[in-house]
Amino acid sequence: VSFSCCGRGHRRKHYAAMKSLSDTTRAASASRPAPAARRPAVVAFARAQQEMGSEGGMGRRAILAAPLLLSGTVVIGCSPLARAEDAVDAMPEATSSMATEVAEPAVEVPKVSAVDRSKLKELTDPILAYRFTYPIETASGKPLRMTLAHEPEKYSSAAPLTADARQRIVSSVIDFKNFVTVSMSVGPAAGVLKDVPPVDWKPYDVALTVLIDRSTSRTTNGQRYALNDIESAARVERDGIPYFVYEHLTQGSPTMVERSKETYRHALAVSAVRPAMDGTPYIYTLNMSCRQDQWDDLAPLFEESIKDFQLIPTTDQYIPPDKNPWLFF
Numbered sequence: 001v002s003f004s005c006c007g008r009g010h011r012r013k014h015y016a017a018m019k020s021l022s023d024t025t026r027a028a029s030a031s032r033p034a035p036a037a038r039r040p041a042v043v044a045f046a047r048a049q050q051e052m053g054s055e056g057g058m059g060r061r062a063i064l065a066a067p068l069l070l071s072g073t074v075v076i077g078c079s080p081l082a083r084a085e086d087a088v089d090a091m092p093e094a095t096s097s098m099a100t101e102v103a104e105p106a107v108e109v110p111k112v113s114a115v116d117r118s119k120l121k122e123l124t125d126p127i128l129a130y131r132f133t134y135p136i137e138t139a140s141g142k143p144l145r146m147t148l149a150h151e152p153e154k155y156s157s158a159a160p161l162t163a164d165a166r167q168r169i170v171s172s173v174i175d176f177k178n179f180v181t182v183s184m185s186v187g188p189a190a191g192v193l194k195d196v197p198p199v200d201w202k203p204y205d206v207a208l209t210v211l212i213d214r215s216t217s218r219t220t221n222g223q224r225y226a227l228n229d230i231e232s233a234a235r236v237e238r239d240g241i242p243y244f245v246y247e248h249l250t251q252g253s254p255t256m257v258e259r260s261k262e263t264y265r266h267a268l269a270v271s272a273v274r275p276a277m278d279g280t281p282y283i284y285t286l287n288m289s290c291r292q293d294q295w296d297d298l299a300p301l302f303e304e305s306i307k308d309f310q311l312i313p314t315t316d317q318y319i320p321p322d323k324n325p326w327l328f329f
Contacts, residue, residue: 115139115304122308125152125171125184126317129274132286132309134173134182135301142297146182149174155186155282155321166190167213167285180290180298182305186321187213189273189281198242198273198281203233206271207246210285228267238310244271245306249292266295268302270309276322284311 119137124130137143150159150172158168167187174181191209193201211228233246250265267289273281286309288302 115300117304119301120305120308121146123152123171123173124312126312126315127152127154127319128170128186128284128321129312129314129318130184130284130310131312132182132184133305134288135180135298135305137301138294138297139300140297144175144178144180146173146175146180148172150183152184154319154323156319156324158186161185161214167210178290178294180288180294182286182288185214185285185287186282187285188276188321189283193281193283201235201242201244201273203235203244203246204230206244206283207233207248207269210269210271210283211248241272241311243309245269246271250289264292265289266292266299268299268306270306272309272311274311277320278322280322282321 119135119139120133121136122131122133134146135144136146148171150169152171155168155170158170161167161169167185169183169185172181172183187210189198189209190213192205193209207230211230228248228250231247231249233244236243236245245268247266247268250267251263267287269285269287271283271285273283276282286306288298288305290298290302
């Protein structure tokens with residue numbers, strides 16, 4: 001009997017303690033703001049992020065956690081979502097002010113340094129009436145020993161790139177030690193461009209046609225194909241003349257620097273068209289290439305040279321490409 005009475009007394013004490021704890025918890029909960037009053041701070045932050053667009057948007061977890069990160073508050077325990085919600089509940093005023101600040105972030109635009117023009121050298125050819133620049137130093141300051149491998153000459157006496165002699169190198173500058181090449185080639189429109197007016201030419205078609213016409217690779221049925229991978233192609237107009245700019249990759253041969261069989265050359269090219277005496281469109285192409293590991297150091301200068309390339313007005317020294325095309329002297 002005494003054991004039973006002791007058990008009932010113990011249960012009464014435990015019940016009283018639990019009731020006191022429950023009353024304390026309800027009182028603490030009543031002193032906190034209602035959920036309806038706390039939620040707009042997070043909703044306003046979410047709407048501000050949605051108005052920034054899909055690129056600048058954030059997920060729900062990031063939206064709830066952002067005020068935490070900005071305020072410097074650290075919460076330990078539970079999931080990231082729960083920790084963020086608890087922190088927002090604990091500091092509604094701070095969350096609201098921080099949400100207002102984050103809604104309109106300040107974006108810094110990086111400054112782009114202009115290319116040093118002293119690293120470029122100009123070449124002008126009045127015979128075929130064109131002008132371009134080529135790098136004599138890399139962006140990092142490494143000097144290039146650019147040698148004039150092919151002096152500017154007329155189309156009829158220029159070295160052909162293939163057996164059909166359509167595309168011919170009319171001038172070129174090469175750094176033999178660093179394997180940097182800048183070449184100027186001229187040739188009549190071929191392939192899909194032959195029967196299409198130049199005004200309707202597409203950048204990719206121009207790039208592919210020029211690269212195929214320069215290639216010596218052939219299929220089993222004798223058709224020529226290009227081993228180049230065209231990265232991009234675009235058309236721009238300068239002084240009413242369309243210029244087709246394209247970037248391409250090609251597999252190279254092992255060198256003293258790169259002995260691996262898997263070597264690649266990265267190139268940037270630009271093509272422009274000028275009619276010959278009989279109206280046939282001839283494509284003038286400036287191609288600048290280097291080893292893949294040199295690309296980052298030379299790409300800014302290549303891009304500047306591509307912008308400089310232009311077909312200049314003809315003078316009395318101009319010799320059309322179709323004038324005596326087989327006269328080699």
